[in-house]
Amino acid sequence: MSPTPQQVLDVLSHIQDPDLGRDVVSLGMIKELDVSPQGKVSFTFELTTPACPVRDRFKTQAQDLVGDIPGVSEVEVRMTANVRQAFMRPKPSEVLPGVKQTIAVASGKGGVGKSTVAVNLAAALSKAGATVGLLDADIYGPSVPAMTGSHSVPEQVNGQLKPLEAHGLKLMSFGHIYPGDQPTIYRGPMVGKAIEAMMTQVDWGQLDYLVIDLPPGTGDASLTLAQAVPLTGVAIVCTPQDVATDIAVKALQMFRKLNVTPLGLIENMSWYICPSCGHRHEIFSHGGAEAAAQRLGVPFLGAVPLEESIREDADAGTPVVISRPESAGARAFVEIASQVAARTSIQSFRQLPVINVR
Amino acid sequence: MVIAWEDGHRSSYSGERLRWACPCAECRGEAGAPGRLARLKTLEPNELRVKDVALVGQYALQIAFESGHATGLYTFSLLRAMCDCPECRARRSTA
Numbered sequence: 001m002s003p004t005p006q007q008v009l010d011v012l013s014h015i016q017d018p019d020l021g022r023d024v025v026s027l028g029m030i031k032e033l034d035v036s037p038q039g040k041v042s043f044t045f046e047l048t049t050p051a052c053p054v055r056d057r058f059k060t061q062a063q064d065l066v067g068d069i070p071g072v073s074e075v076e077v078r079m080t081a082n083v084r085q086a087f088m089r090p091k092p093s094e095v096l097p098g099v100k101q102t103i104a105v106a107s108g109k110g111g112v113g114k115s116t117v118a119v120n121l122a123a124a125l126s127k128a129g130a131t132v133g134l135l136d137a138d139i140y141g142p143s144v145p146a147m148t149g150s151h152s153v154p155e156q157v158n159g160q161l162k163p164l165e166a167h168g169l170k171l172m173s174f175g176h177i178y179p180g181d182q183p184t185i186y187r188g189p190m191v192g193k194a195i196e197a198m199m200t201q202v203d204w205g206q207l208d209y210l211v212i213d214l215p216p217g218t219g220d221a222s223l224t225l226a227q228a229v230p231l232t233g234v235a236i237v238c239t240p241q242d243v244a245t246d247i248a249v250k251a252l253q254m255f256r257k258l259n260v261t262p263l264g265l266i267e268n269m270s271w272y273i274c275p276s277c278g279h280r281h282e283i284f285s286h287g288g289a290e291a292a293a294q295r296l297g298v299p300f301l302g303a304v305p306l307e308e309s310i311r312e313d314a315d316a317g318t319p320v321v322i323s324r325p326e327s328a329g330a331r332a333f334v335e336i337a338s339q340v341a342a343r344t345s346i347q348s349f350r351q352l353p354v355i356n357v358r
Numbered sequence: 359m360v361i362a363w364e365d366g367h368r369s370s371y372s373g374e375r376l377r378w379a380c381p382c383a384e385c386r387g388e389a390g391a392p393g394r395l396a397r398l399k400t401l402e403p404n405e406l407r408v409k410d411v412a413l414v415g416q417y418a419l420q421i422a423f424e425s426g427h428a429t430g431l432y433t434f435s436l437l438r439a440m441c442d443c444p445e446c447r448a449r450r451s452t453a
Contacts (some may be wrong), residue, residue: 230416259417354362355411
């Protein structure tokens with residue numbers, strides 16, 4: 001005799017989501033459950049992100065658990081993903097109505113590889129199957145156009161700029177608006193206006209994730225962003241040496257003051273494998289970000305090696321996760337992207353205070 | 359104004375209380391100079407009625423009063439610390 005749908009849900013409720021700390025049935029991840037009279041069970045397993053780090057484990061667990069129920073002849077698990085709105089918002093945000101999750105990439109200190117991380121994070125999320133946009137909020141030193149090989153000027157349609165498209169990403173940078181060697185000479189308040197315009201006057205459309213590459217510093221750009229949009233969280237990039245982690249910690253604490261959740265720390269330029277001798281060198285030291293993360297009680301999201309190919313491909317305009325997916329650097333970025341996606345999913349179950357005025 | 363917090367707690371605030379707690383530089387004073395609220399004893403009724411509330415990022419509320427005053431950003435931590443329910447008052451007096 002074939003089992004009842006309730007029996008199937010009962011066994012599936014033994015699967016715990018490690019990040020959300022609840023079982024997958026009560027999280028509403030099991031959909032379109034069907035049990036045929038012949039004992040064939042089929043259902044959709046809807047993850048909160050296509051870049052889910054435990055996707056394969058969930059599938060095997062579901063298949064094994066349901067397969068063990070007496071009377072089940074066949075199990076069909078359809079794995080899908082639907083990125084949820086941040087903060088269980090009843091209505092979309094007014095600033096970025098089609099965007100489900102906004103993730104900022106910041107560092108405090110300059111030159112640690114924020115843009116490289118942001119570009120590869122966006123590309124890795126997109127490769128996993130999500131719709132992703134990348135906003136370059138570095139008004140003075142935009143790097144996204146070069147790193148993505150996108151050099152055209154955005155078109156204007158109905159008073160809104162259309163983001164450029166490259167490598168499956170929607171892109172917008174001040175480097176697209178002022179191309180070539182024209183500098184942006186702005187005082188602070190203008191920077192805020194420019195960043196707001198890149199959110200409100202750009203037709204971002206429907207996005208699962210908008211990754212925002214922030215400039216260094218803990219001033220105008222970061223403040224404007226934290227005031228204008230409810231950021232789901234911020235990933236902090238640093239290199240391992242003290243002089244970088246110290247500043248990264250300042251950036252992290254600034255976001256905490258603004259009630260933006262730190263998704264965690266990423267260590268860039270973590271080690272270097274010498275191509276001639278094969279030895280591993282730790283040019284900028286190693287493990288500094290992980291130690292800082294532990295001290296601050298935030299997750300450590302992963303480490304990226306210093307690799308010539310990452311730099312070469314960035315200069316050539318293709319993120320390394322697309323051009324050399326098998327390289328150690330690309331694999332590190334993919335792993336970090338799934339950690340970021342998992343941390344972001346946790347935030348989508350968080351509720352902001354609800355305000356009523358009578 | 360009523361706030362239902364992430365942890366389920368509820369706080370309510372009168373417009374009068376919020377207006378006198380306005381954290382903006384004009385009301386509080388800056389650089390050692392006393393602000394407007396330190397110089398005044400009373401406020402007009404239209405200064406005490408909340409007209410609109412806007413979320414600032416996810417850390418604060420910008421409260422607009424009927425008089426047009428809207429420069430104060432009330433952080434959630436300030437608002438939570440201001441909660442006047444018996445439970446919170448008791449916790450503060452023992453702390």
